[in-house]
Amino acid sequence: MLTLKHLRSIEAIHETGSITRAASRLYLTQSALSHQMVGLETYYNVMLYERTRPLRLTPAGERLLELAREVAPRMEACERDLQRMSERRQPGRLRIAVECHTCYDWLMPAMDAYRSHWPEVEMDLVGGFHADPVSLLADDRADLVIVSEPGRAREVSYEPLFRYEMLALMASSHPLAAKSRLEAQDFAQETLITYPAPDRLLDLVRRVLKPAGIHPERRQVELTIAIVQLVASRKGLAALPAWAVAPFLERGYVVARPVTAHGLWSDLFAAVRSEDATRGYVRDFVTTLREQAFMSLPGIESVPESS
Amino acid sequence: MLTLKHLRSIEAIHETGSITRAASRLYLTQSALSHQMVGLETYYNVMLYERTRPLRLTPAGERLLELAREVAPRMEACERDLQRMSERRQPGRLRIAVECHTCYDWLMPAMDAYRSHWPEVEMDLVGGFHADPVSLLADDRADLVIVSEPGRAREVSYEPLFRYEMLALMASSHPLAAKSRLEAQDFAQETLITYPAPDRLLDLVRRVLKPAGIHPERRQVELTIAIVQLVASRKGLAALPAWAVAPFLERGYVVARPVTAHGLWSDLFAAVRSEDATRGYVRDFVTTLREQAFMSLPGIESVPESS
DNA sequence: CTTATTCATGAATTTATTTCATGATAATCA
DNA sequence: TGATTATCATGAAATAAATTCATGAATAAG
Numbered sequence: 291m292l293t294l295k296h297l298r299s300i301e302a303i304h305e306t307g308s309i310t311r312a313a314s315r316l317y318l319t320q321s322a323l324s325h326q327m328v329g330l331e332t333y334y335n336v337m338l339y340e341r342t343r344p345l346r347l348t349p350a351g352e353r354l355l356e357l358a359r360e361v362a363p364r365m366e367a368c369e370r371d372l373q374r375m376s377e378r379r380q381p382g383r384l385r386i387a388v389e390c391h392t393c394y395d396w397l398m399p400a401m402d403a404y405r406s407h408w409p410e411v412e413m414d415l416v417g418g419f420h421a422d423p424v425s426l427l428a429d430d431r432a433d434l435v436i437v438s439e440p441g442r443a444r445e446v447s448y449e450p451l452f453r454y455e456m457l458a459l460m461a462s463s464h465p466l467a468a469k470s471r472l473e474a475q476d477f478a479q480e481t482l483i484t485y486p487a488p489d490r491l492l493d494l495v496r497r498v499l500k501p502a503g504i505h506p507e508r509r510q511v512e513l514t515i516a517i518v519q520l521v522a523s524r525k526g527l528a529a530l531p532a533w534a535v536a537p538f539l540e541r542g543y544v545v546a547r548p549v550t551a552h553g554l555w556s557d558l559f560a561a562v563r564s565e566d567a568t569r570g571y572v573r574d575f576v577t578t579l580r581e582q583a584f585m586s587l588p589g590i591e592s593v594p595e596s597s
Numbered sequence: 598m599l600t601l602k603h604l605r606s607i608e609a610i611h612e613t614g615s616i617t618r619a620a621s622r623l624y625l626t627q628s629a630l631s632h633q634m635v636g637l638e639t640y641y642n643v644m645l646y647e648r649t650r651p652l653r654l655t656p657a658g659e660r661l662l663e664l665a666r667e668v669a670p671r672m673e674a675c676e677r678d679l680q681r682m683s684e685r686r687q688p689g690r691l692r693i694a695v696e697c698h699t700c701y702d703w704l705m706p707a708m709d710a711y712r713s714h715w716p717e718v719e720m721d722l723v724g725g726f727h728a729d730p731v732s733l734l735a736d737d738r739a740d741l742v743i744v745s746e747p748g749r750a751r752e753v754s755y756e757p758l759f760r761y762e763m764l765a766l767m768a769s770s771h772p773l774a775a776k777s778r779l780e781a782q783d784f785a786q787e788t789l790i791t792y793p794a795p796d797r798l799l800d801l802v803r804r805v806l807k808p809a810g811i812h813p814e815r816r817q818v819e820l821t822i823a824i825v826q827l828v829a830s831r832k833g834l835a836a837l838p839a840w841a842v843a844p845f846l847e848r849g850y851v852v853a854r855p856v857t858a859h860g861l862w863s864d865l866f867a868a869v870r871s872e873d874a875t876r877g878y879v880r881d882f883v884t885t886l887r888e889q890a891f892m893s894l895p896g897i898e899s900v901p902e903s904s
Numbered sequence: 905c906t907t908a909t910t911c912a913t914g915a916a917t918t919t920a921t922t923t924c925a926t927g928a929t930a931a932t933c934a
Numbered sequence: 935t936g937a938t939t940a941t942c943a944t945g946a947a948a949t950a951a952a953t954t955c956a957t958g959a960a961t962a963a964g
Contacts, residue, residue, distance in 0.1 A: 293600045322922045335683040350682045357675040361668050365599055368664040375657045376642040629953045
């Protein structure tokens with residue numbers, strides 16, 4: 291029988307163009323999703339997608355996608371209403387702390403989307419720099435913190451959001467632009483342009499350069515646009531999320547290259563107090579973060595289980 | 598997770614005002630439906646219906662009902678479209694034969710409802726009287742026959758529709774009106790007014806009077822309204838489906854009484870060729886018959902499994 | 905007050921879903 | 935063009951979910 295689960299699957303397959311990627315986004319194995327689709331196809335005796343790469347929906351698949359788009363939001367709205375009815379306490383509050391500079395790019399639209407679903411939830415951003423932002427949860431100064439690594443404290447629950455690739459950025463006239471990927475040694479003689487943040491938060495430094503014993507000259511700038519401008523002016527290299535550099539590549543002054551053989555991928559998690567993790571408005575905020583990110587950020591993936 | 602099944606359940610509970618009756622209409626045990634509801638209630642941590650008789654939906658239950666009403670028809674429309682896509686043969690044909698006179702009362706509206714879902718299916722009514730209407734299927738003179746008893750031939754599939762109670766009808770001034778229920782002997786000295794049909798099709802005669810060896814005087818009339826008129830004029834008794842007599846009871850000239858201790862219940866089935874039983878447009882016709890009947894005929898029930 | 909009904913619940917059963925392990929097929933790249 | 939890597943399909947096993955059966959408790963009807 292047709293379920294919401296099937297509709298979500300069709301949407302994910304359509305959006306990712308692949309059973310494997312869709313499965314990962316749905317937190318399923320590739321096999322489970324394949325079985326699920328074969329089951330649907332057998333039940334209705336139709337093909338739902340062409341077995342080509344990239345995979346495309348057939349007319350029958352498109353029809354299901356259409357259903358998903360008209361039906362899924364209504365079911366979700368109903369679920370939110372039920373959650374509201376069950377939590378007869380005060381409407382919730384979400385004070386959000388963010389560790390990474392670029393996070394604001396996707397956090398703001400996500401908060402907007404969330405506000406329309408949960409108008410009664412009061413949202414706030416916790417400003418300032420904090421050595422250990424997760425401790426803001428226990429101190430009751432924040433209710434949700436965006437971090438790049440899950441901790442292991444039992445009082446805090448870490449919800450995976452997504453992962454993105456960090457790309458090395460250089461002027462298109464830079465000699466290193468000739469290489470298809472950069473390694474740690476390539477940075478040795480360069481200036482590294484970063485946000486003003488401790489090394490712990492700079493994935494390139496912490497996970498690539500420091501382990502290789504390489505400590506390039508450094509320069510710190512606040513704004514992404516300023517970093518790109520300095521790179522274009524051949525003042526040094528930078529490492530930024532793939533989705534953040536995409537708009538600048540079109541103009542051709544800078545180029546982006548992966549770092550190390552498999553690329554430098556960073557994960558993001560939402561940390562919440564474990565007692566809050568099951569609340570409807572909190573879970574829905576996390577879900578909204580994921581949805582909005584996958585909708586607007588090109589090239590991101592879901593966090594693999596092992597992380 | 599919320600499924601279409603849950604929505605159908607909520608609808609059935611709302612319409613029947615009882616877990617037991619809803620379960621029977623959904624072809625489930627009472628227990629299964631109870632578990633299902635408790636599961637939903639636990640998942641969302643809300644009550645869905647008041648534990649009173651008759652049972653009423655809570656606001657949370659009403660919210661689910663609202664969802665059901667906006668979402669279920671869309672899912673059904675999509676399923677029909679998929680079925681159409683899978684059957685790339687000729688659009689179907691439905692020649693329908695009917696055994697019982699009163700069937701036309703609910704069959705016509707049901708056919709209208711069905712026509713809007715399957716405009717490409719050509720419907721026709723097979724007229725005339727037939728000693729063995731089910732044989733019309735094998736003879737390819739009909740595609741679906743409404744009958745009151747399932748046969749056991751393997752080439753024919755019998756889909757249960759619903760059951761209704763036959764009530765004895767008499768003038769309100771008739772002495773028997775004093776009794777709360779009638780027995781076979783009560784008919785011995787009366788005239789029985791029936792449709793012009795063989796005894797085999799008259800449930801009162803076949804299942805009550807004949808077994809008791811009672812053969813009252815008879816009079817045959819074509820139209821339901823004429824039967825009621827004769828009864829009101831004290832020309833005799835009649836037995837008609839509860840839903841067919843309901844409109845005449847209001848005026849007060851006739852009264853209706855159950856027959857025998859547990860009432861005289863008649864079942865209805867749709868007989869189709871087994872090869873047709875799985876076709877989308879056929880299954881949907883049967884589903885539409887059930888739906889429309891339960892929607893418009895008061896006091897009917899679903900056919901118990903054993904029948 | 906007794907007798908029906910009706911709903912809830914625990915245990916057992918059946919059915920469905922998911923994963924694991926692996927094979928087949930198609931795309932990519934030296 | 936092979937060799938290599940990606941991706942999807944599939945069967946068997948494991949896990950999870952839904953359904954039934956048997957029964958108890960609560961509620962309405964006679």
